[in-house]
Amino acid sequence: MSDFLLKSRDGPVAVWTLNRPEQRNAFSRPEDMYAFEEACEEVRADPSIRVVVLTGAGSAFCAGGDVKAMRDRTGLFEGSPYQLRNRYRDGIQRIPTALYELETPIVAAVNGPAIGAGLDLACMCDIRIASETATFAESFVKLGIVPGDGGAWLLPRIVGMPRASHMALTGDxxxxxxxxxxxxxxxxxxxxxxxxxxxxxxxxxxxxxxxALRLTKRLLHEGQHMRLGALLELSAAYQALAHHTSDHAEAVAAMLEKRPARFTDS
Structure with a gap:
């Protein structure tokens, strides 16, 4: 069990807080990665959670990997190249898969530096808002390594390839x-x-x-790699499902009756 990810609830909104402020919320243990999978499973099993907000405790959002552990080749960074490869695949790479497959929308509230894997974690969210004091760096090259957690796939889709290249190749x-x-x-x-x-x-x-939120998020994700015709077919199928939900009927009735809707996630 990890104490890295604190979870709380405000009605239909779940709040996840990275909770290792003394280490600027850096990833340092395998349990840190598994905590995201566990949190995603909890949200997936509870349709009354309609949005997740992800933020960091203290002055940083997430400083990425533990640089001292990299230097000492301990913890997540010990072992042979083969062992390290598997540790990435079985560790931090589980986070982008879990967050990407979660149909519930995720808002990143970036309260401070989002560095390396911390920036990529923010990019795994659907929407990012930030403090005016936040900073962002795809800084792997400055440590002589590469984005190992999906950043090379995520970042170009958000800022475009030229700017992603600028960030990833300078590390600035x-x-x-x-x-x-x-x-x-x-x-x-x-x-x-x-x-x-x-x-x-x-x-x-x-x-x-x-x-509607979950199906819309899925369409947005699938639309990044599908042909238009295939996406239109998927959209038609999802739309047919949506038309037969009680929440659709309630939304239409509330709009016509000029009153607030009362949704039941059914």
């Missing part, structure tokens, strides 16, 4: 304003307003029917 950090200009984040807030803003956004999203 972006300030929050540049991250906004480059569409890495969609909104900046004062540090003290970050969680309030993130929760307000999450509750606006959660005000929509859960089935």
């Amino acid at each position: 950090a972006l300030d929050a304003k540049t991250a906004l200009d480059w569409t890495l984040v969609t909104q900046l807030t004062a540090p003290e307003a970050l969680m309030e803003t993130a929760m307000a956004l999450a509750h606006r999203i959660a005000g929509n029917p859960g089935h």
Whole structure:
């Protein structure tokens, strides 16, 4: 059991907090990776959770890997090349798979530095908002390594290949304003307003029917690699399902009757 990921609940919104502030929320143990899989399973099993907010405790969002452990070749970084390869596959690479396959929308509230694997973790979320003091770096090359957790797939899809190449090949950090200009984040807030803003956004999203949210997220993900014709077929199938939910009927009735909707996730 890991104490790395704290979980709480505010109505239909689940809040996950990276909780190792003394290490700037860096990944340091295998249990840290498994905690994300466990959290995703809990959300998947509870349709009343319509949105997840992910943030960090203390001054950082996530500093990535434990650099001292890299130096000492201990913990996650010990062993032969073959052992390291398997440790990446069976460890941190389980996080992008778990988050990508989770149909519930995820909002990253980036409260401070998101560095290396920390930046990639933010990129695994569907929406990123950030404190004005946050920084972002795809900094693997500065340590003589490569993005080992899917960043080379995620980052170009968010900021485009030229900017992703700029970030990954220089390893340089972006300030929050540049991250906004480059569409890495969609909104900046004062540090003290970050969680309030993130929760307000999450509750606006959660005000929509859960089935529609989950199916829409799936369509957005599938649309990144499907032909238009195939996506249209999938959209038609999902739309047929959505039309037969009670939440669709309630949404239509509420709109016509000019009243708030009462969704039951059914």
